[in-house]
Amino acid sequence: MYSGKAPLTIFFISGFTFAEFGCIRTRNSKVTCCHFSSDGKLLASAGHDKKVVLWNMDNLQTQSTPEEHKLVITDVRFRPNSSQLATASVDKSVRLWDAANPSYCLQEYSGHSSAVMSLDFHPKKTDLFCFCDTDNEIRYWNITSSSCARIFKGGTAQVRFQPRLGQLLAAASDKVVSIFDVETNSQMYSFQGHPELVNYICWDANGEVLASVSQNLVKIWSMTSGECIQELSSNGNQFHSCVFHPSYSTLLVVGGLSSFELWNMADNKSMTIPAHENIVSALAQSPVTGMVASASHDSSVKLWK
Numbered sequence: 001m002y003s004g005k006a007p008l009t010i011f012f013i014s015g016f017t018f019a020e021f022g023c024i025r026t027r028n029s030k031v032t033c034c035h036f037s038s039d040g041k042l043l044a045s046a047g048h049d050k051k052v053v054l055w056n057m058d059n060l061q062t063q064s065t066p067e068e069h070k071l072v073i074t075d076v077r078f079r080p081n082s083s084q085l086a087t088a089s090v091d092k093s094v095r096l097w098d099a100a101n102p103s104y105c106l107q108e109y110s111g112h113s114s115a116v117m118s119l120d121f122h123p124k125k126t127d128l129f130c131f132c133d134t135d136n137e138i139r140y141w142n143i144t145s146s147s148c149a150r151i152f153k154g155g156t157a158q159v160r161f162q163p164r165l166g167q168l169l170a171a172a173s174d175k176v177v178s179i180f181d182v183e184t185n186s187q188m189y190s191f192q193g194h195p196e197l198v199n200y201i202c203w204d205a206n207g208e209v210l211a212s213v214s215q216n217l218v219k220i221w222s223m224t225s226g227e228c229i230q231e232l233s234s235n236g237n238q239f240h241s242c243v244f245h246p247s248y249s250t251l252l253v254v255g256g257l258s259s260f261e262l263w264n265m266a267d268n269k270s271m272t273i274p275a276h277e278n279i280v281s282a283l284a285q286s287p288v289t290g291m292v293a294s295a296s297h298d299s300s301v302k303l304w305k
């Protein structure tokens, strides 16, 4: 399904356009997460309908996994340079899938005591992923040995490894974002300053800064100084998600209540663009294709370029 909307030119970056390019709808259920495969050829999305929809970027055809999760899927992530992907769910389990054969689940990690809210693969040690739960517990899991490598506290809403290097892990819990050193198993920073729950975090492509989102505020944190270097308040919109633009490194796309806030951090200007009919719950990007994907509680996933 294409929607032939005219490209939108933003005044502050010459030649920049950001327009809707495609849209898929699920049967009346909220979408909570989305992620591109490393080669940019697949987009996975999931949510309240308990299955993963795999969207082929070449022909815009979709395939789905069976509904093996018993409750809402909270996060979906591809394994780096692989067709494998993993899902986290409120049903207290994590499942591993292969997009090349999505009709069955490769592995299930259950026996957990609380809802799993987020997961992420290490960008280099790709047999390692971590996940966090509503008990604020983070676990590193080794796929090869099928064993838990480490358990520690500090993450509830989201966990994300630093891109490329994977030396750091960012985790959001309550109003705090913690940065852990994966190699030394120590906490490097504890970022405080959000007056409300942090519900989303994202790294820039180089892993030098991290953005964190709470309903009224986005904060940008520097890994060099350990400080908040910039912020944007929502001015009445409700922020829910964010992603750095794949082609313009100073541009942060923030998902709000039915709209995006495009924030050019270089000149500290932002503009609002209508996007969905409900909360923009998740955002993803692919540096290979330059595409941004948005998932929403309006039951749709959209592509933007």
Ligand SMILES: *[C@@H]1O[C@H](CO)[C@@H](O)[C@H](O)[C@H]1NC(C)=O
Residues within 6 Å of the ligand: 080, 081, 123, 124, 125, 126
């Ligand atoms: C993934 O592929 C890219 C490009 O071929 C390569 O640079 C990178 O090191 C690979 N990552 C892993 C974890 O194998």
Ligand SMILES: *[C@@H]1O[C@H](CO)[C@@H](O)[C@H](O)[C@H]1NC(C)=O
Residues within 6 Å of the ligand: 125, 127, 128, 142, 143, 144, 145, 149
């Ligand atoms: C995972 O387990 C395998 C087999 O025990 C081991 O060779 C590998 O180094 C482990 N990976 C990590 C990242 O610890």
Ligand SMILES: *[C@@H]1O[C@H](CO)[C@@H](O)[C@H](O)[C@H]1NC(C)=O
Residues within 6 Å of the ligand: 230, 231, 268
């Ligand atoms: C960016 O702009 C906002 C208002 O739009 C302002 O409150 C804030 O102080 C500015 N930040 C910087 C670093 O100039």
